[in-house]
Amino acid sequence: MITHVIWDLGDTLITPPNGGQDLQPLDQCMEVHLRPGAQGILRKVSELGYVQAILSNTATSDSRTVRRLLTRLCVENYFEFIYATQSELSHDKPEKPDPMVFDIVLDALGILPEQSVMVGNSWDNDVLGANRSGMHACWLVNQSVSVRKNVTSRVESPPFVIPVYDIADVPDALQLLRSAVTIRSNEEIR
Incomplete structure (x- = not known):
């Protein structure tokens, strides 16, 4: 059964900082805001x-x-x-899509991969990374934020x-996933 939703942050829940990367701490980037409707979606989920x-x-x-940023955004x-990789400027630190970072989150939550759904805008990092770690995924395909390099x-x-x-479509997608997982489990039992 799916019990957890793991969100990507940049371009999924928040607008990006100037320049696209957090070259200064995100909680100090006053141009960073929640995407429209994000607070209501988090509440609904x-x-x-x-x-x-x-x-x-x-x-x-x-x-x-990141926690301080989320506090500022209420x-x-x-x-x-909350896990932030601090990896985009360092080749020595693992980042999505490396299964290691997904395992860090799954271990901290005490869950199996199939109990979770990754929600993100990057096919390569969020979707493929989650899929290869055994997690379900919701891919945000809105052209204004979607990223896919590996076609x-x-x-x-x-x-x-x-x-x-x-x-805004994530709650309905979660219901669909829950149904698909339930149907598949019932078929395996038979």
């Missing part, structure tokens, strides 16, 4: 009974900095766990990948 977390590739911001209480990579199924146009 919480009301549906899902535990939520953040997994974000960042340049300079650590997990505490949404920090929706997240059980030849295929996903395994299951886990399932559901495209959504906007984060």
Whole structure:
């Protein structure tokens, strides 16, 4: 059963900082805001009974900095766990799509990969990374934020990948995933 939703941060829940990377700590980037409707979507996902977390590739911001940003944006209480990779300027640190960073979050939450859904705008980092780690995914395909460089990579199924146009579609996608997982489990029992 799916119990957790793990969100990407940049271009998924928040607008990017100037220049696209957090070259200064994200909580000090006053141009960074929640994407329209994000707070209501987080509330709705919480009301549906899902535990939520953040997994974000960042340049300079650590997990505490991201928590301070989320506090400034009045949404920090929706997240059980927050992990920022601080890897975008360093080739020595793992980042999405490396399974290691997905394992860090899954271990911190105490769940199996199939109990989670990764929501993000990057096919390469969020969707392929989650899929190769055994997690389901919602891919934000809105052209204003969607990123896909690797057009030849295929996903395994299951886990399932559901495209959504906007984060407003995530609650319905979660319901579809829940149904698909339930149907598949029932078929395996037979």
